[in-house]
Amino acid sequence: MDIKTVGIVGAGQMGNGIAHVMSLAGYNVLLNDVSEETLKSAIDTIDRNLERQVSREKITADEKAAAMARIKTTGALPELGQSDLVIEAATERETVKQAIFEDLLPHLKSNTILTSNTSSISITRLASRTDRPEKFMGFHFMNPVPVMQLVELIRGIATDGETFDACKAVVDKLGKTAATAEDFPAFIVNRILMPMINEAVYTLYEGVGSVSSIDSSLKLGANHPMGPLELADFIGLDTCLAIMNVLHDGLADTKYRPCPLLTKYVEAGWLGRKTQRGFYDYRGDTPVPTR
């Protein structure tokens, strides 16, 4: 299938990153969000990140201008119906994702491929509630999208070969690398990464280390580019907790129980960088540990 137009639902940190790389690769992009303000700030972020690539001579100013011109924003979900490929990148909550697909279905072309950027939720279950489980799959980018090389591709039980090949061709055109994962809770990356982050929060909860000592231990002792708590703030603590809950419920093993301290931060609305407070406080010039 020849994909020309990509509809993206959700213009948060992942949605704007996906719009950035898609438009730079030559796709027309229709970006949707429930909030007009989020759509505006997504365009500002994409502009800033493309400008950074221009200043580092990764792309030319003309390529940036062409990419910006290929992105349109809309608050009206039905407008995404004419897309060849839809990537849902809204909040990590199954009811939110289900409602989006339900609202979108009556407006879709019959051959549109539906995908979700979910970090953990069952692709088979999301697909089963649509009219096209064979044309549905997981298209999982990593954060920050313009920088990270990997895209996980997840087939639901019914996904057909043509749909998989079309999505794999998109990953190739983006210059990224696909890894195929089976459809089990949190797939590959988050099955491994998120229990490590959760364990870092337990290490903090039990007083084994402070935020700074835990993060420097993993940065300096294991060569991780970010400490696990800094990374949790970067991903979003709400997203981390949602993924742990999917692992805990889906695999029914207490080894995946979310740390109560992670729950407490989320209940406080301290979701990390996106709310300016999480394991670090980002309101000043430099991040200050909150424990």
Ligand SMILES: CC(=O)CC(=O)SCCNC(=O)CCNC(=O)[C@H](O)C(C)(C)COP(=O)(O)OP(=O)(O)OC[C@H]1O[C@@H](n2cnc3c(N)ncnc32)[C@H](O)[C@@H]1OP(=O)(O)O
């Ligand atoms: C939760 C899920 O479902 C799955 C996930 O995504 S899990 C999260 C996966 N992501 C990670 O693990 C990220 C770990 N962190 C890192 O790799 C690095 O800290 C980082 C790449 C984010 C930043 O790297 P750094 O060396 O500290 O910063 P910096 O030198 O400023 O940036 C490196 C490059 O990335 C670019 N960059 C950094 N952040 C960026 C962003 N948000 N958007 C676009 N470009 C960005 C910079 O411009 C720079 O580009 P050049 O190489 O062309 O100069």
Ligand SMILES: NC(=O)C1=CN([C@@H]2O[C@H](COP(=O)(O)OP(=O)(O)OC[C@H]3O[C@@H](n4cnc5c(N)ncnc54)[C@H](OP(=O)(O)O)[C@@H]3O)[C@@H](O)[C@H]2O)C=CC1
């Ligand atoms: N953060 C990460 O590192 C990664 C996240 N993901 C996945 O990507 C998805 C998005 O995550 P992320 O970008 O971090 O989250 P954000 O919270 O940054 O963005 C989610 C966006 O979706 C919007 N939204 C909520 N409901 C709807 C709706 N019905 N229609 C349209 N937009 C909606 C939200 O609006 P509002 O704020 O107004 O509610 C918000 O702007 C999740 O499934 C997450 O698991 C995947 C890889 C990495």
